[in-house]
Amino acid sequence: MYFGSVRFFKHLILTVTALLIIVPTVMCIILAVDNAKKSAEIDRLSSYIDELTQSSVSSEESSTENSTAEPSSSESVSKEEPTETDSPISSLAETKEPQVSVPEQTTAADTASEEPESQPPQSVPVTDYTELYPELYSERYEGEYEDSENTVYLTFDDGPSVLTANLLYYLRQENVKATFFVVPERTELCYSMLKEISDAGHSIGIHSASHDYEKIYASVDAFLDDYNEAYQMIVEATGKAPEIYRFPGGSINDYNSDTRNEIIKEMNRRGFTYFDWNVDSNDWQGIGWTELYTDTLNAAEELTSPVILFHNTGDRDNTILVIEDVIKALKNKGYKFGCLTQKTKPVQF
Ligand SMILES: [Zn+2]
Numbered sequence: 001m002y003f004g005s006v007r008f009f010k011h012l013i014l015t016v017t018a019l020l021i022i023v024p025t026v027m028c029i030i031l032a033v034d035n036a037k038k039s040a041e042i043d044r045l046s047s048y049i050d051e052l053t054q055s056s057v058s059s060e061e062s063s064t065e066n067s068t069a070e071p072s073s074s075e076s077v078s079k080e081e082p083t084e085t086d087s088p089i090s091s092l093a094e095t096k097e098p099q100v101s102v103p104e105q106t107t108a109a110d111t112a113s114e115e116p117e118s119q120p121p122q123s124v125p126v127t128d129y130t131e132l133y134p135e136l137y138s139e140r141y142e143g144e145y146e147d148s149e150n151t152v153y154l155t156f157d158d159g160p161s162v163l164t165a166n167l168l169y170y171l172r173q174e175n176v177k178a179t180f181f182v183v184p185e186r187t188e189l190c191y192s193m194l195k196e197i198s199d200a201g202h203s204i205g206i207h208s209a210s211h212d213y214e215k216i217y218a219s220v221d222a223f224l225d226d227y228n229e230a231y232q233m234i235v236e237a238t239g240k241a242p243e244i245y246r247f248p249g250g251s252i253n254d255y256n257s258d259t260r261n262e263i264i265k266e267m268n269r270r271g272f273t274y275f276d277w278n279v280d281s282n283d284w285q286g287i288g289w290t291e292l293y294t295d296t297l298n299a300a301e302e303l304t305s306p307v308i309l310f311h312n313t314g315d316r317d318n319t320i321l322v323i324e325d326v327i328k329a330l331k332n333k334g335y336k337f338g339c340l341t342q343k344t345k346p347v348q349f
Helices: 006-064 071-095 096-120 164-174 187-200 220-238 259-270 289-299 317-332
Strands: 151-157 179-182 203-206 305-309
Touching: 096 164, 151 317, 164 317, 179 187, 187 203, 187 220, 203 317, 220 259, 289 317, 305 317
Parallel strands: 151 179, 151 305, 179 203
Antiparallel strands: none
16 A cells, blocks of 8 residues: 555655755745845936935025035035935835835825926026126216206117118218117128228217017116127127117017016116117108108207117118208207217116
């Protein structure tokens, strides 16, 4: 009989022995694999928390610091991080509980998903516009304003253009000086016209490089970028640094309500003076010769120091056609003509 025989017991002992060896071995392998997985998870979480702490510390720093971030200070902050991140890592390593690590991971991921997206990249330096363009300053005139009694200030915006030579001709004929708030371009033709305006003794002020309202009034930085570009072109063309300017659309317009005070404050700090106008010829509306002549004269004659807004773009033919007669009529009323400088009392809205 097999059951109860020596052979039966021999097989039984062998089977039990085999089970005693195989079961613990399999258990050990399972535990080892599980352990390896947990270790990898802990390593991943550790580096993740490192990254997270680093980005949150640096973003806190950039939001609280108004001035330019010092590279040395950000380094010193990041050096302190390992001591802060030590505790969560070691607690994770000690417990080795996936149930503990999963909630922490989701909490960390929640905060991480919000902060880096709303913060600017670390490589972008925090700049203050007062530090932009260190050469873009003008020496403000501190003396008394010149006498502007019975003086007309003709101002021409948006040039130079194909009509600038004609305009300069009539001004020369009447021997009057005017002010050009220009929109310069980096072309030989534009530079030669700027030089011609300057050499004729007229005043050149900055209007804009782009004349793009939405762009230049977006921020003080944007305004300065545009202003500086126009400034550089005028200096290159004429050899003279402009000291005055006129805001595109005037100092109060639909595009600068949020930024105008800050822009004016910064431009005042830099020593530049802006001029609006107190007579609008409305030539920009394309009105006819008679209306342009009559309305401009009527409005100017009510003031002792009219600052008249005209335009010098290539499509303002009527401005060229009317200017000689406007000048003659105002001379007959006893006015003299001047060009705007920092010595002129500013007309501002
Ligand atoms: Zn303009």
